[in-house]
Amino acid sequence: MSNTKNTPDSQDSQKTRESQQSQNAQEPQEDTDQHMAQEQRPSPMEVLRQARAQLAELTGLEPEQVSSFEQTQDGWSLEVEVLEIARVPDTMSLMASYQVDLDPRGQLTGYRRVRRYERGRADARRS
Structure with missing residues (x-):
C-alpha cells in the first residue's frame, strides 16, 4: 500500500x-x-606531501617545513626548508631553502637551493 x-x-x-x-x-x-x-588533479595537501617526499628522496635531506606554496601556470612552486648540517647547539645548525617546481599532477620537475643560513639567524629587516 x-x-x-x-x-x-x-x-x-x-x-x-x-x-x-x-x-x-x-x-x-x-x-x-x-x-x-x-x-x-591532487589537492594542495597532496601536492605538499608529494613534494616533501620527492625532495627527500632526491637530496637525502629531510624537509622541515614549507615556507611558501603557490599554484603557477605550469603547476606548483614551493620553497622548502631543510636541515643540511646538524650542529650543537641546534641554533647553529646549517639550514637551506630549496625552490621546488612540480607539474599540475604534483610530480617534481626541478629543484634548486636558493639560500643557506644558520638556524638561529633571522633575515635582515628591509625598510
Whole structure:
C-alpha cells in the first residue's frame, strides 16, 4: 500500500526528474573529460606531501617545513626548508631553502637551493 497520491503536481515533478536524468545522460564528452581531469588533479595537501617526499628522496635531506606554496601556470612552486648540517647547539645548525617546481599532477620537475643560513639567524629587516 502506498501513501503517495498521483496528482498533477506529483506527475509534473516526476516529469522534471526524468527530463533532468535524460539531460545528464546526454552531457557532452568534454564535460566528462574535464570532470575526470579534475578528479586526477591532487589537492594542495597532496601536492605538499608529494613534494616533501620527492625532495627527500632526491637530496637525502629531510624537509622541515614549507615556507611558501603557490599554484603557477605550469603547476606548483614551493620553497622548502631543510636541515643540511646538524650542529650543537641546534641554533647553529646549517639550514637551506630549496625552490621546488612540480607539474599540475604534483610530480617534481626541478629543484634548486636558493639560500643557506644558520638556524638561529633571522633575515635582515628591509625598510
